[in-house]
Amino acid sequence: MNRLLFLFPFIFYLACGAEEGDAPATTTQEATPAPSYEADPQPVAKQEVETLAVGSRAPDFTLPGADGKMHGLDDYSDAAVLVLAFTANHCPTAQAYEQRLIDFQDAYRDKGVQVIAISPNSPLGLLYEELGYTDLNDDYDKLAVRADYAGYNFPYLYDGDDHQVSLQYGPVATPHIFILDADRVLRYTGRIDKSERPGTANAEDLRAATDALLAGEAVPEPTTPTFGCSTKWAWKTEYNEKSEADWRARQVSLQSADQEKVRELVANEDSDKLRLINVWATWCGPCVMEYPEFIKLQRMYGARDFEFVSISADKPDKADRALAFLEKVHSGVANYLFTGDNIYELVEALDSSWNGALPYTILVEPGGEVVYSHQAEVDFLELKRAIVEHDMMGRVY
Secondary structure, eight states: OHHHHHHHHHHHHHHHHHHHHSOOOOOHHHHSOOOSOOOOOOOOOOOOOOOOOTTOBOOOOEEEBTTSSEEEGGGGTTOSEEEEEEOOSSOHHHHHHHHHHHHHHHHHGGGTEEEEEEEOOOGGGOOGGGOTTOSOOSOHHHHHHHHHHHTOOSOEEEOTTTOTTHHHHOOOEESEEEEEOTTOBEEEEEOSOSOOSTTSOOOHHHHHHHHHHHTTOOOSSOBOOOOSEEOOOTTOOHHHHHHHHHHHTSOOOOEEEOHHHHHHHHHTOSOSSEEEEEEEOTTOHHHHHHHHHHHHHHHHHTTSSEEEEEEEOSOGGGHHHHHHHHHHTTOOSEEEEEOOSSHHHHHHHHOTTOOSOSOEEEEEOTTSOEEEEEESSOOHHHHHHHHHTSTTSOSOO
8 A cells, every 4th residue: 555655646647647648629619710810909099989970871891700701891782781789708798689689680681681790899908807707708719719609690800909990880888789771871879679688678679770771761769878898998908907916916825635625625515606626736737737727717707606726636745836836826716735644535535436637627516516527638618618607607697
């Protein structure tokens, strides 16, 4: 038995290394064709933005789409009615309405109506703390991932580099609708409908305005208020440095955890949150490479019913080394170092189906039900979806 314990770190290392060389699992993100456009978000001077007035001629544009192609207003000259929907990946309100936009396009395509979605947000103006209802940020390369996953049946364009189009139309929030007639004159601007929660409305305002234009009539209510996440203009960066400084100022500590403590963590009877547990070690290359991504998850979802907990499998006499790493990556969460006499006690306490190789990650509901587990490096898109689409979380308010 003593010889087995002596050899265990070497066995653990080999297991970790074998996992590192495995081919990564195919994901939705990997299956989505890589866009050819190279995004380059730029600082933009702060300015007053006014929403385009009804009756104005629609400003022209050329923007990159999620499909990697450039899209211009003239590309849709055959459409009798053009609906510009300013929306976003990250916004819970936008996600609440996206199925209604898809259904609307299905219902009105044969009537000569075309929806074009535009993401107006600059990635420079978005914080991790604003991503609590999503699996994706508003970077250009994430548009194709969202469009594919949600089943968009309309183009999805990106205006996050310099807001060249959004500054002319002036969307105040996502989603914000602009409806253009056959002459490309703005005839309606505002909400999709007045009930945010999915299943409670059917895009009544959007449909009423479109029906009026198709009938050659005036839109009965050409301007309505809109509600959603504020547009993330590139100059809205005042909280970025503060957010980063606040996180880096969090105290980082490393607590001891014996087998009983690990069992308590997995049982998750002391909280009302989803608990994500990652077992790692400083000598495990994949562990230290992926670990900062777990901290991003805490920053994204930590204000909701979620918490991240780390357990180091380093030897107790390497506690200083483990703590130094945690401090380097600003792991201001609940960090534990397993201090049991036998490393197999950690395996038994955490998950009997775990083969002992690092890294290992599980997501546990209150009461101990494991809803996600993964051996080796995590596919973070898959994990984010497991978190945000859990019944305790959700993509909408």
